[in-house]
Amino acid sequence: MSKKIGDVILDLQNISLRFGGVKALTDISFNVRQHEIRAIIGPNGAGKSSMLNVINGVYHPQEGQIFWHGQERKRMEPHMAAQQNIARTFQNIALFKGMTVLDNIMTGRITKMKANFIEHALWFGRAKNEELEHRKKVEEVIDFLEIQHIRKTPVGRLPYGLQKRVELGRALAAEPSMLLLDEPMAGMNVEEKQDMCRFILDVNDQFGTTIVLIEHDMGVVMDISDRVVVLDYGKKIGDGVPDEVKNNEDVIRAYLGAGH
């Protein structure tokens, strides 16, 4: 497999994040290159999800700078991230349980819709053509994720593994250039994990999407990521290709639970 990893598109420099007296992240720097799969790992409470939330604009670090495609990013909000083609999934599934899979994935297209509220409500003007076009994209995602059989099923009735897949589908529907995945494989069985790995690799390979993921399953992380950053107690203790990280003494210590 040949994959072209491009330039740095996201550069985080000296990020520190505090909640009152709690230091969630301390002076963390790392970058993400175009088309790569970048994993963030670390023990519980290491600050992985906080890191993702910083990238996504949910949390605003007190210190440090973030460069997105070379431009310094000032204060930003999640909807701005969406407009900048950053999509994400959540650790605990955040889908609309009562809506069908199709409708849930359709919500991923919302930032791309141009018709206004009235047009949508009355189904005229741009709304009609636009919906057909969006539906086509959504169907492509459904085909890609092989979930045709649950297209019209309310999400709440699906098993966990499939809900995770639908969530990925919603993120993909936004045609993101960067995809943030927060523990996409948590709570899955081996077969579901394998499927999810395949989808992540396929997304990366076919659409060239840059992927930042948090994952606990070390086997998965080491297999699919190009580079790994390791956090522990809000500090960066390792960064590099999987083999380097695997042999990093600090990382081994953090994972084997040696005394602090």
Add this chain to the structure above:
Amino acid sequence: MPTQANYASLDGLHTFPRLLFHHATIRPNAPAMREKYLGIWQTWTWSDVAERVRALACGLSSLGFKRGDNLAIIGDNRPHLYMMMAAAQCLGGVPVPLYQDAVAAEMLFVLQDAGIRFAVVEDQEQVDKMLEVLPQVPTLEHVIYDDPRGMRHYNQPFLHDIHELMEMGRIHDRNHADFLNAEIERGHFDDTSVMLYTSGTTGKPKGVCQTHAAFIAAAQGGVQVDRLGADGDILSYLPMAWVGDHLFSYAQAMVAGFTINCPESGETVMTDLREIGPTCYFAPPRVFESLLTSVMIRMEDAGKFKQKMFHHFMDVAKRCGADILDGKSVAFSERLQYWLGNLMVYGPLRNVLGMSRIRVAYTAGAAIGPDLFKFYRSIGINLKQFYGQTETCAYVCLQPDGAIKFDSVGPPAPGVEIKIADNGEVLVKGPMLLKEYYKRPDATAEAIDADGYFMTGDAGFLDEDGHLKIIDRAKDVGKLSNGAMFAPNYIENKLKFFQHIKEVVCFGHDRDMVCAFVNIDVGAVGNWAERRGIAYSGYADLAGKPEVLELIRECVEQINANLIHDSMVADSQIHRFLVLHKELDPDDDELTRTRKVRRNFVAEKYKVLIDALYAGKANQFIETEVKFEDGRRGKVSADLKIIDAKTFPIVKKAA
């Protein structure tokens, strides 16, 4: 040369390519194939199909595919794969469909045996299998794939996208406009049209060579008996390697000119069925069974009133539904009730099942429980059994409208002769018989006797109306140690009709009593357990619950009580049984790919359990290796309880 009653009416259309181009001329704009893609049904008309088949055939030819070559076809039912079949036939080649869910090693034998040079496969998954076996199949030269997804990084020169092949073919066709027509002209009805491998319940699979004439004869017979027209629709979802699919989705569609519909994926079949509303539907009994089970499970969740209404009208249907369908005389009051029931229950139910437009539904492959069969007929679905083998194009007996007997497979189909051998084996002769087993003259000679009859290996008899009744596989029919007949399938089928039981294997040959292994139906029993607040963690746990064992014991005893009325099999009451800790699975070689039990293999594998059954033990520990879908292996173990079932004294008929 095969004798074919209707060659005159065929008007020179005695090969499948000729039929195809005939349809393209007389009904160019009628739909020939549909496939659901991106949520929308895409249609190919007969002229589209003809154009693509032309392109594919020319493309194959420019890659070097020659008369007499075998073309492996591996994948789910896809229009392009059906078109490839016709394309190979245009060139005088032989399509060889393989079961697509087999792992590479299982495909190896067929690929080697058929000397495959060309393979057309559905997607990346199948391409990977071809690459895996490539070193062991030196003959394999070209692999063509239909779905390009994930294929970007494959740069082997022998891999071809089917669309590129078509483009190649179109250029070839423009430069040599007469080439393909001449090739089609050279095709003869006595040429092999397709090679279907037997499932290999015993020994290695054998390639059954069927001629154009045989399949056209079989298709014509079926089309005549059931009056299938060009306006029909069929859902093609069973494996292309199965003779039934080849008969219905390919041969009959080509003969009658109806539309085949390919589902979106294996899991959407039920939804697609509802959307298409086919006029002709076929499924093995277990599909009808699981449909009924799911209806019953959902009915249990319905409100009181609906349940009452459902059961009331199902009783009405049971009394008179089948007779109404058969056109027999039924009292006016009953008719009125049935009419009402049709309005309120049967019609909506048929609609939910996707069978509103059904003209005829077929089942075959295994015996169907009479109650199950009656259920479908009573709600107005013209369900029929047919009987046949790969070697007979699945065409031996057909049940004509109005003369359906629940326990027989019907009279011989048009053109077919049936004879019962002295040992009870069914022998058949007719235009649909196989030409030969591929490269196996020994096996061919063994299967066809001196008078030209094919030995089916099934035991059966013709009843007073000339309808064939099948009892069991001839080799499976054994004797209990007291000399009474033991027909394991017969008993197993009776048990399998209970919604809670999925699979049964009975033992009793040369023994003093009959014992059985049971597989519960995890859907139905799981639902049953939930209703009773019984917690369970998985199949093995559920199967070991005392309440479940009790439930199964009741089923077994009911069958025992039932068996005493039939003097032939009254001795076969089940004395002891156990519920297996894992489901029998084709991946573990316990079932064939068509999901028939491989009896001897199961007996060998679970020998300690059989010994425990006959030794009178109360429980037995067992550890079994299982193969997961991804090829890894694991072990499951359990301590199985052995249950004694009540048996009943045999009622001797008064002399």
